[in-house]
Amino acid sequence: MPSLEDDPFPSTPGKFKIDHRNHHPMNRHFHRCFSSTSTLFLWALFLIALTASYISFQSFVDSGSRYLTASWGGIQWEKQLRNSALPHPPSSLSVLVTGAAGFVGTHVSLALKKRGDGVVGLDNFNSYYDPSLKKARKSLLSNHGIFVVEGDLNDVGLLQKLFDVVVFTHVMHLAAQAGVRYAMENPNSYVRSNIAGLVNLLEVCKSANPQPAVVWASSSSVYGLNEKVPFSESDRTDQPASLYAATKKAGEEITHTYNHIYGLSITGLRFFTVYGPWGRPDMAYFSFTRNILQGKPITVYRGKNRVDLARDFTYIDDIVKGCLGSLDTSGKSTGSGGKKKRAAPYRIFNLGNTSPVTVPTLVSILEKHLKVKAKKKVVEMPGNGDVPFTHANISSARSQLGYKPTTDLQTGLKKFVKWYLSYYGYNHGKPVN
Numbered sequence: 001m002p003s004l005e006d007d008p009f010p011s012t013p014g015k016f017k018i019d020h021r022n023h024h025p026m027n028r029h030f031h032r033c034f035s036s037t038s039t040l041f042l043w044a045l046f047l048i049a050l051t052a053s054y055i056s057f058q059s060f061v062d063s064g065s066r067y068l069t070a071s072w073g074g075i076q077w078e079k080q081l082r083n084s085a086l087p088h089p090p091s092s093l094s095v096l097v098t099g100a101a102g103f104v105g106t107h108v109s110l111a112l113k114k115r116g117d118g119v120v121g122l123d124n125f126n127s128y129y130d131p132s133l134k135k136a137r138k139s140l141l142s143n144h145g146i147f148v149v150e151g152d153l154n155d156v157g158l159l160q161k162l163f164d165v166v167v168f169t170h171v172m173h174l175a176a177q178a179g180v181r182y183a184m185e186n187p188n189s190y191v192r193s194n195i196a197g198l199v200n201l202l203e204v205c206k207s208a209n210p211q212p213a214v215v216w217a218s219s220s221s222v223y224g225l226n227e228k229v230p231f232s233e234s235d236r237t238d239q240p241a242s243l244y245a246a247t248k249k250a251g252e253e254i255t256h257t258y259n260h261i262y263g264l265s266i267t268g269l270r271f272f273t274v275y276g277p278w279g280r281p282d283m284a285y286f287s288f289t290r291n292i293l294q295g296k297p298i299t300v301y302r303g304k305n306r307v308d309l310a311r312d313f314t315y316i317d318d319i320v321k322g323c324l325g326s327l328d329t330s331g332k333s334t335g336s337g338g339k340k341k342r343a344a345p346y347r348i349f350n351l352g353n354t355s356p357v358t359v360p361t362l363v364s365i366l367e368k369h370l371k372v373k374a375k376k377k378v379v380e381m382p383g384n385g386d387v388p389f390t391h392a393n394i395s396s397a398r399s400q401l402g403y404k405p406t407t408d409l410q411t412g413l414k415k416f417v418k419w420y421l422s423y424y425g426y427n428h429g430k431p432v433n
């Protein structure tokens, strides 16, 4: 067994040891040279390794590549996919839901499964907000027989594999980097998910045989600085106020191209500030609830000239009905082998509630349901991508999808608060230990 001292490459470069057993002066000289050269060499190696691992760690973090390394594949995995995708009766839909562990994705997946459609979920479980909430949603889906694949839209091999294993009739594309204000902090995340990820998905869809019909989440934010109310689908959308809005608008143009060239049936849904149980913790109604219960202040933004901001808050169950209506009326894609045979449907719909409510009113409804007074800090709206108000005209969705929102903000927030208190373990407004 060689001793530690015989080891020419000790693991701690600073502790490189000279062999003291050979005392010939030439050897000593040779040894000094050799050892100092070796030490330098090892230090150089160490520094290169350190730099390389730093660079790869950065790109690992930056590119979100950790999602690409998620494991998938194998006989068991494929079996789970097929089972989950199986519709009952067989004439029902088989839907790939991207962003299935997200807020809207979870609700849409459950509703599809409930009526007999096959559903496979895809989600990268990123940490934009608490991933444990996403894991809890995944468990809920799993309890209803829905398999959620952990993977990213930028993993083209995975997307391809999903379509190799399952013949999807529809894709409900809800995976996205959401949030209007976060776009100033992490712009690249929006490009990666909402642009690159979308293109990857459409590439795989256009090559699939048969091609699925695609329904996807655009956003009310595409109306940007538009002041004509209520917002109609034909209104201008060329003045986005945030990068988030710009990437959603880009998505509308990109999907149009795939419809035009490859005959993909496309339906884009402009969601208006969706809220409800299992919601998104980054959104105002959710974070306000958390802070109010914890006795922390909330920041209420106010527009120019002390005008209150307002949103056409839309309850999740109404949105789900709009999503299902879109899938059911999407019409078929018409392409194969990279060419379209004839024109395929290209549609865009507003899915809103049609009755905007101001943010201070949202706060007072929460105070009433929580039975706690909020500590409000009212500040001028920072220039961070917010728009002063949104208001949907839904006549197209009403006539073509049978979309008819029925939940007002009072009722919807009551349901949200009930869920919140139970999910986070509150009893009569107090946390349960």
Ligand SMILES: O=C(O)[C@H]1O[C@H](OP(=O)(O)OP(=O)(O)OC[C@H]2O[C@@H](n3ccc(=O)[nH]c3=O)[C@H](O)[C@@H]2O)[C@H](O)[C@@H](O)[C@H]1O
Residues within 6 Å of the ligand: 178, 179, 180, 218, 219, 220, 221, 222, 271, 272, 273, 274, 282, 283, 284, 285, 299, 300, 301, 302, 309, 310, 311, 359, 386
């Ligand atoms: O319809 C959309 O297309 C978008 O809806 C949602 O964006 P928004 O309408 O901005 O919702 P949300 O953040 O709940 O802020 C609501 C109001 O509270 C105000 N607001 C917000 C935070 C705060 O601390 N204080 C505050 O006053 C704020 O100024 C605003 O007036 C989705 O997040 C987005 O992903 C996208 O889907």
